[in-house]
Amino acid sequence: MKLATWNVNSVNARLPLVLEWFAEAQPDVCALQEIKCIDEKFPYEAFESLGYNCAVHGQKTYNGVAIVSKFPLSDVTRGLGGDEADEQSRYIEALIEAPVPVRFIGIYLPNGNPVGTDKYAYKLRWLERLHARMAEVLDYEDITVVTGDYNIIPSKDDLWKESVWLDDALYQPAVRQAYQGLKNLGYTDAFDVHVATAQHPIANRYTFWDYQAGAWQKNEGIRIDHHLMSPQAADRFVDMVIHKDARGRTHDEAKPSDHVPVVIELAVE
């Protein structure tokens, strides 16, 4: 089973490119972030025509997440617990009803910039709430994958020049420690397994290149889109592919997202 994540930076502005990628890559399930539309404006029909079911947690203008799946979806949860006042759409969870079921959680973690503001405090609180939910989910002993745009650069190997990122919310020690804390619960970063088991050196580890300052042309990227696997999922890990080519592809008037799809394969079929 191929499970993917992709921050599309507006699903409607990106639709031709997104559909083209789905037709080619054939993910079984994909988490989308920054759909940037309310539920009613999600392009359900386009995905359904490719054979996908959709669960959407939209929001006007900002954020918004969705799960699209070739298998039926059940037990859908929209929004992360732990703060009733939080109105930002950044969390969606569903059970993928494949022959071997998979619990699939798509997140769009707060960016948190600038450091020291309420936005940064919100990021840290959101990480605490995610930690609590991921601890709960472990008790289900499901094949669980928590995937999405974490807005966290885990290590200095995951950026092109450390000095540029030292004051950024994506690279703060407290944020990186919180990411390590998620792994300490018992989750495995699919990329770590990918690196440890690779037959050849990893040619690319970045998943995001900024639109500004020619970042893509200079290969000034960062790794911020992650798959965290429960022990039951990690036992079935087969492969991981970062679709770097998506960053340079255009389609008529549609320009690429600043993030690329990241796909893992699990042996659950």
Add this chain to the structure above:
DNA sequence: ATGGTAGACCTTCTA
């Protein structure tokens, strides 16, 4: 020198 790009949308905000 505080740039540069993209998307939604109402004029700036977010990333």
